[in-house]
Amino acid sequence: MARRPGGGPRSRLMREWLVVAATASLIVAGCALTGLFARADNLVYDRLMALAPLKPDPRVVIVAIDDRSLAEIGRWPWGRDAHARLLEVLAQAGPKAVIYDVLFLEPSDQDAALAAAMAKVPTVLPVLTQAPGPDGAAFAVTPPTPALARAAAGLGQVNVRYDADGLLRRVHLRDGGPGHWIDHLALKGFRLIDPHAPSPPDALLVPFAGPPGSFPTIAFASVLRGEVPPRAFRGRIVLVGATAAGMGDRFPTPVSGHGADLSGVEFQANVVSALLQGREIRPLPAWAAALFALGALLALLVCVLRLAPRAAMAAGGVIGLLVLGVSAGLLMTLRVWLPPVPALAGLVLVYPLWGWRRLAAASAFLGAEIDRLAADPAMGPAAADPAPAADLVGRQAWLLEQAIDRMSALRRFAADALTALPDATLVLDAHDRVEMANAAARTLFAAAGPLEGRSWPDLADTLPLADLEPIPQALASDGRELRLSDGRTLQVGIALRQAAPGEAAGRILRFADVTALESAHRQREQALQLLTHDMRSPQSSILALLDNPRQAGGPEALSARIAGYARRTLALADGFVQLARAESSALRPVQFDLADLLVQAVDDLWPQWRAKGLNVETKAPESVIVLGDEALTARAIGNLLGNAVKFSPEGGRITCVLARGRGARAAYWVLKIADEGPGLSAQDKASLFEPFKRFGDGKTEGVGLGLSFVRVVAQRQGGFVDCDSAPGRGAIFAFGVRA
Structure with a gap:
C-alpha cells in the first residue's frame, strides 16, 4: 500500500487546527481592541449591576x-x-x-x-x-x-x-x-x-x-x-x-x-x-479584554483538538460559564470591569470554523484512504455497483465502507488460515505487540491470558522453560530452540512482515514442536554410539579372550571375565532402553509420596552401602505429596543414590535432605544427595548429564547413562537436576520436583 500523503491525517488535522487558531485569534483580538462588541458588553454589565446595585x-x-x-x-x-x-x-x-x-x-x-x-x-x-x-x-x-x-x-x-x-x-x-x-x-x-x-x-x-x-x-x-x-x-x-x-x-x-x-x-x-x-468601578483597558478573550479561545481550541466532539462541546459550555463567572466575580469583588463578550464571541466563532476545516480534513483523508486501498493488489477487485448519489462526504463514506468490508473478508481469511496452522504462531506489529494469534499460541501462552495487544517482551517471560533462566526478550536469530519444562522442544521461526515503503515492518513468530524429531535424532545418535562403540567393545573383548584363552589365567578366570563383559553389555542395553523410554514414552502422572520414594531407595541400596561401611543420613518430612510419574522418579532417585554409594570412599557418609526450595525454586521440592567422593572438575561438570559419559579412574562400574536418565526425567516432569562439586570435596546433586 502506498504511503499516506502529507504526513497522515493527524498532520493535516494539526495544520487545519493552526489555521483555525490563527484566524479566530486575529478576529477576536481585533474585535476586543476596536470595541466592536461594546453594546453587547454594556448589556451584560447592566444586567450584572442590576443583580447587586450600590x-x-x-x-x-x-x-x-x-x-x-x-x-x-x-x-x-x-x-x-x-x-x-x-x-x-x-x-x-x-x-x-x-x-x-x-x-x-x-x-x-x-x-x-x-x-x-x-x-x-x-x-x-x-x-x-x-x-x-x-x-x-x-x-x-x-x-x-x-x-x-x-x-x-x-x-x-x-x-x-x-x-x-x-x-x-x-x-x-x-x-x-x-x-x-x-x-x-x-x-x-x-x-x-x-x-x-x-x-x-x-x-x-x-x-x-x-x-x-x-x-x-x-x-x-x-x-x-x-x-x-x-x-x-x-x-x-x-x-x-x-x-x-x-x-x-x-x-x-x-x-x-x-x-x-x-x-x-x-x-x-x-x-x-x-x-x-x-466602590467606583474601573474598566480595564482593551488589551486586557483581548488577552482574556484569547486565553478562553486557546482553552477551547485545545479541547476541540484533544477531546471527542461531545466532550469538546461540553467543555465549551463550561469555558463560557467560566468567562461569565470571572467577569462577574471581578465586578462584584474587585470592582473591575472585564468585558466578557469578545471571549464569548470567540468561543462561538471556533465551532463553525473548526467544524468546516475538520470536515474538509476528514473528506481529504477519506479520499486518500480510498485511493490507497484501491491501489493495494491484496484487496482484490472492488464492487461493480456504482456509489449512491450523495454529497462528496457521503459518497466517500460509502466507498470506504465497501473497502472495509473487503478488508474484513481478507482478515477473516487470514485469521482462518492462521488458526489452521498446527504450530503456535504470533503476528507482531512494528512495536512487537501481538496483532493476531492462533489457538496453538493461546495454549502455549495460556498463563499470559488474552494475547491481542500484549507486547512480546511480556509474553516471553511467561513461557514455561525447562531451566530457570528467562527467555531472551528479543529473538534475533531464526531456528533457535527452546526447551520447555514439560520436556518439549520448540524451534522458533522468525519471518519479517511486508510493509509499505517508509513504514516499519512487524514480525511473525512460529513455535514448531520438534520434540519428536529431536528425540528421534538423539536416539539415533545414541544408538549408533551404543552399537559402534559401547556394545562393540565388550563383544570384541570376549572374542579376544576366546582366541587366546591362556591370557585369562585359567578356565575360572576366563569364565569370570567373559561374564563381566556380558553383564556390561546387558547393562548398556538396559540403560539405553530405559533412557529411550524416559525420553519418548507417555508420562503417567499420579500423586505419590516423594519422601516415601527416598526411604525406599535407601532401603533398596542397603546391601551396597552397608558393604562399604557407609553412613547414610536421611532428613525429610513425613509425607511429601507430588504429582508425576512415580516409576521414573523412583528410578531417577535410585540412580542418584547409587552414584553416591559408588563414588563414596569406604566408611564415608552420604546425606539425603528433602526440603522445599527457596527463592527462584520456591515452587519445587528439592532432594539434595551429598557424598564424600573425589568430586568433579569443571570440565567434567560441563558434560556430566550427557549419555555414555563415565568419570573417575575407570575402576567403578557403570555405563554412563544413569545421569542422562535423571536429566530426562526431571525435564519431562517440569523439574530440574544440577550438581555442585569440586575436586576433593565430593558432590551434591539437587533433584527438583514441582510441588
Missing part, C-alpha cells in the same frame, strides 16, 4: 430645583439672592460641603451677596466647557463670574460622554488637555470631605444606586421656608441642582425607566456616593 451613601442629600419650587419661587432663572438665602440656611445646619450644579456665567448685581453666602459654607461650582473652542482651540472653559469663582471652594467640570448605545455609564474625573486638566465637580466635592484619599482613575464606570429618586431629595422651596430640620444636612454633602421637567439637564442611563431619565444632580450624587464608599 446602596446610596447616607451622607449624600439632594436639594432639588423641582417643579414645586419653580411654582413657588418663580420662573427660571432665579435671582441669585434665592441661592444666597439657601446657602445661608444650609450654613446654619453645618454640612460638610455643598456641590452646586448650577452655572453662574453672567455677572449680576447680586453676586456679592451670593459670594458672601458661599464664604459661610464650602461650596463647589461648575464651569462650562466647550469642544472645540473658538479660533481653532481644542476646547474652551467658561468659569463663573470672578466674584463667585473667588468665593468658591473649588471649580469642576461636568462633562458627560455617552457610550455607543447612547446611555451614560461613565464619568471622566479629569478632562481637558495637557496643562489644562480640570477635575470633575463630584471629585472636587469629594476632596473637600477627604483631601488625603488616594486619587481614583481618570475614567470610571458609575455604579448607579438605583432609578431616579433613589437619593434623599428635598425641595429647594422647602429649605427656604424652614420646613427641613438642620439635622437633615448636618455633616453631609448637599448637592443642589435641577430636577424639574423641561430644564434640559437629564441623561439616559441604564437605570432610567421609560421616559424617566436621570437628572444631572442625581448623576453627580451617584458619582459622589461611589467615591465616598470607594
